[in-house]
Amino acid sequence: MKAISKIEAAAQQLDTAIDLYFANVNGLAVYTLAYASFKVLFDVYPHQQNDGFCTQLDDIIAAEGWKSMSRPANFLKHADRDPNALLENYHPDQGMSVIGLATLLYRRLAGDFTPRMRAFDFLVEEAGYDELDVEEVDENTARVEHHGRVREAVRAMPRDQRVAFAQKKYHFFLENYERLNALIDECRTSGLTLTEIMNKHLLGSENTVD
Template structure:
């Protein structure tokens, strides 16, 4: 007999599937529809789990552009009673990416952490939008930090298809090795090592 499925689990499964579609560079409309469905459920659930007003902040942010614009693609795919002959403008995967990003933020704040697939997506977004988000470089090794920036810039400049080939490789690598990375990082943090110390140690291991 199958177990009951909660709203949060259902949203999580939709979101994880949307992330798979995104990194596979598969149908962007399907990814968008799944991500928006998950986002709307999580947005509605948020006040029932957290009282910090974060959902209200997202509401205010979206309201600047208009909820109709935010939900336009999802509504186009869901309804046809009033506009059976309507056409959707060209759809780019980056539109699904932004919806996935908002949904993963809500999920983490409700559930306490990302799913592994959401974590891999978050790592990719931090790389893709590192400068736009104002993320601080935490590696104190200037040469290595400069190399990190060079790689980010070169990947960002790639055509979409080539960029997604790189993204897909990274996505699967993170999923396959995340538990090992987490164990090593936890052990190094217990030893009081900084991020720079950890990276120095790993560089030394590779060279030695």
């Protein structure tokens, strides 16, 4: 038996939501876990941080509509007033934005992502590389062009194929997390650029579309 903090509990829920999302097995469970984690972290945040971030986040969500964000979670949690209700316009990717907000809060509270949250953040950046204006740090032109072609091919896939591809990348990231961190540390201490480290260790060879 051990005590567990609100932040630790939220992290476990969030990590599980991320696992389920990439397993492509239950979008409703993903939303329930992600929203529960988000609400805990959102409520805890102003008690531990005094930087006004939650107020900014509240304003952003209010512009989109708190009700629209909480509606799926409430639908899945309550039935006393609306036992015959239907969840309209449901999409299995709805939980992604909630996961993203929750991981952002967690990192600001805990100081860093968990490995699963970092993998999710990386794959979201990969999926929205152009739209998010992600800075390209690799100076290897051929590799950059190859990765661009892979992203285009993935965007053209049906959703289930995209998620399957992301699942492969997700597991690769987790299985190689310590090695990747070691390479980043090597980059910092050796004076090598990230491109030189990638050339040396042939990183990116897993980035193919089967």
